[in-house]
Amino acid sequence: MSIKGKAYIAGAFEHPTRLATDKSTPQLHAECAKGALEDAGLTKDDIDGYFCAGDAPGFGALSMADYMGLKLRHIDSTETGGSSYIVHVGHAAEAIAAGKCSVALVTLAGRPRSQQGGGMGRGGPGGGGEVPEAGFENIYGGSTHNTYGMCAMRHMYEFGTTSEQLAWIKVAASHHAQWNPHAMLPEVVTVEDVLASPLIADPLHRLDCCVISDGGGALLVVAPEVARSLKRPLVRIMGAAEAPKGPAGGLNLDLTYSGAVWSGPRAFAEAGVTPSDIKYASIYDSFTITVLMQLEDLGFCKKGEGGMFVSDGNLISGVGKLPFNTDGGGLCNNHPTNRGGITKVIEAVRQLRGEAHPKVQVPNCDVTLAHGTGGSLGVRHGAATLIMERA
Amino acid sequence: MADQHAASTRKIPAPSVNVESKPFWDAATEGRFLIKRCTACGKAHWYPRSICPYCFSDKTVWESSPGEGVIYTYSVMYRSPTGPYAIGYVTLDEGPAMLTNFVDCDLGALAIGQKVKVRFQPTEGGPPVPVFAPV
Numbered sequence: 001m002s003i004k005g006k007a008y009i010a011g012a013f014e015h016p017t018r019l020a021t022d023k024s025t026p027q028l029h030a031e032c033a034k035g036a037l038e039d040a041g042l043t044k045d046d047i048d049g050y051f052c053a054g055d056a057p058g059f060g061a062l063s064m065a066d067y068m069g070l071k072l073r074h075i076d077s078t079e080t081g082g083s084s085y086i087v088h089v090g091h092a093a094e095a096i097a098a099g100k101c102s103v104a105l106v107t108l109a110g111r112p113r114s115q116q117g118g119g120m121g122r123g124g125p126g127g128g129g130e131v132p133e134a135g136f137e138n139i140y141g142g143s144t145h146n147t148y149g150m151c152a153m154r155h156m157y158e159f160g161t162t163s164e165q166l167a168w169i170k171v172a173a174s175h176h177a178q179w180n181p182h183a184m185l186p187e188v189v190t191v192e193d194v195l196a197s198p199l200i201a202d203p204l205h206r207l208d209c210c211v212i213s214d215g216g217g218a219l220l221v222v223a224p225e226v227a228r229s230l231k232r233p234l235v236r237i238m239g240a241a242e243a244p245k246g247p248a249g250g251l252n253l254d255l256t257y258s259g260a261v262w263s264g265p266r267a268f269a270e271a272g273v274t275p276s277d278i279k280y281a282s283i284y285d286s287f288t289i290t291v292l293m294q295l296e297d298l299g300f301c302k303k304g305e306g307g308m309f310v311s312d313g314n315l316i317s318g319v320g321k322l323p324f325n326t327d328g329g330g331l332c333n334n335h336p337t338n339r340g341g342i343t344k345v346i347e348a349v350r351q352l353r354g355e356a357h358p359k360v361q362v363p364n365c366d367v368t369l370a371h372g373t374g375g376s377l378g379v380r381h382g383a384a385t386l387i388m389e390r391a
Numbered sequence: 392m393a394d395q396h397a398a399s400t401r402k403i404p405a406p407s408v409n410v411e412s413k414p415f416w417d418a419a420t421e422g423r424f425l426i427k428r429c430t431a432c433g434k435a436h437w438y439p440r441s442i443c444p445y446c447f448s449d450k451t452v453w454e455s456s457p458g459e460g461v462i463y464t465y466s467v468m469y470r471s472p473t474g475p476y477a478i479g480y481v482t483l484d485e486g487p488a489m490l491t492n493f494v495d496c497d498l499g500a501l502a503i504g505q506k507v508k509v510r511f512q513p514t515e516g517g518p519p520v521p522v523f524a525p526v
Contacts, residue, residue, distance in 0.1 A: 249436035
């Protein structure tokens with residue numbers, strides 16, 4: 001069975017807050033759900049499926065379902081870090097195709113900026129003595145910065161990738177963010193600006209890193225007959241796939257590729273398209289190296305040639321061959337509760353609907369891709385790829 | 392930035408120890424570095440498991456290792472209140488790569504491929520943990 005064409009994204013909402021000192025996290029989840037329902041023209045009681053991840057307070061999906069008064073036929077709290085919500089869209093489409101539900105809600109929300117924390121795993125489940133790797137890994141001061149830094153260091157060693165090339169990814173994101181009134185970092189930056197920013201974790205500079213923001217988002221994935229009954233452009237889900245990757249016992253460790261090498265081809269095959277068909281790509285941008293590795297792994301260029309591919313504005317809408325993250329992405333716009341998967345889908349939906357900012361809207365945008373990485377490329381992570389089309 | 396590569400004073404927290412990993416930490420307390428090897432498929436792995444992650448056999452045994460290898464990759468963390476420190480992976484001569492810290496060295500002179508050897512560093516109230524230094 002395939003999900004191709006069997007589910008649609010009918011509602012999408014990104015919370016405008018970037019500092020939520022006056023709201024609870026459950027409240028943010030519910031506000032996001034409400035926004036997505038209003039966007040679609042549906043009501044809460046239409047929802048019969050609910051998807052959430054580790055940022056949802058309480059016990060899996062149960063606490064939030066009770067808070068929101070949802071009557072559900074299907075729940076799923078699959079947790080793959082920041083890519084969870086892309087996984088959820090794929091799972092919701094499967095559930096809809098299988099008749100398990102017809103209106104599935106996906107929410108993300110959190111307040112890491114209000115509740116200052118530190119280290120890897122903020123917004124997700126914590127460690128503990130029975131987490132098998134904890135005793136052998138958590139002692140070394142690993143954070144997202146330096147574990148992604150290790151990937152960049154090895155990528156540079158094997159392929160000659162440079163800091164200047166990585167900087168182009170941030171430059172492209174900043175060109176898009178200047179048109180987004182909600183973006184935290186709307187100023188256009190140059191390669192020189194990125195290289196002049198302080199080293200955070202060798203070889204990554206401060207401007208190679210994404211922002212920390214409060215906020216959230218929500219999506220409604222619905223059955224085709226529901227989508228056709230609504231007064232919104234049809235955004236059809238064509239393919240989705242996910243793949244975890246980790247050190248796996250340590251033999252033949254290779255930090256230069258991600259799980260996208262598995263999730264990408266499966267999603268493309270299901271959708272019946274190839275990378276050259278993608279008019280716009282939302283690519284998870286926790287760090288510049290994240291984007292570069294994922295572009296290679298998804299097949300937009302050959303392994304090791306990502307540095308050349310992203311240079312000279314090739315990711316800038318209206319300038320380069322592959323417009324990416326036209327909302328400014330995690331590097332410039334937001335990274336709600338340190339999880340960027342949902343905003344990746346939201347901007348891809350805007351592009352398909354023709355509702356992106358006119359300065360960054362891709363002409364004739366009929367096929368888009370959203371790809372996310374949750375966890376750390378440098379240790380263990382979950383990759384998720386989603387391909388959508390305008391019906 | 393004169394002290395950019397100065398040695399870190401970062402304190403290492405006590406590692407969490409469970410029944411499966413306790414033999415490793417008991418040996419570490421005596422200054423011995425152990426790895427796990429599967430006697431069914433012959434492969435060594437890291438971190439130590441009871442079940443082999445390659446062939447799923449439960450015939451795994453502890454093995455003393457000289458703790459020698461080469462740096463696979465590293466990153467010097469500058470965003471640290473206690474000064475910069477280096478995290479990285481060492482590819483052990485037995486095969487597996489392991490996450491660790493690099494100590495007692497010029498952080499600015501670290502390099503992929505550099506030979507390193509294990510030593511143990513005290514933690515806050517727990518057994519010492521394996522870290523590596525250039526040889």
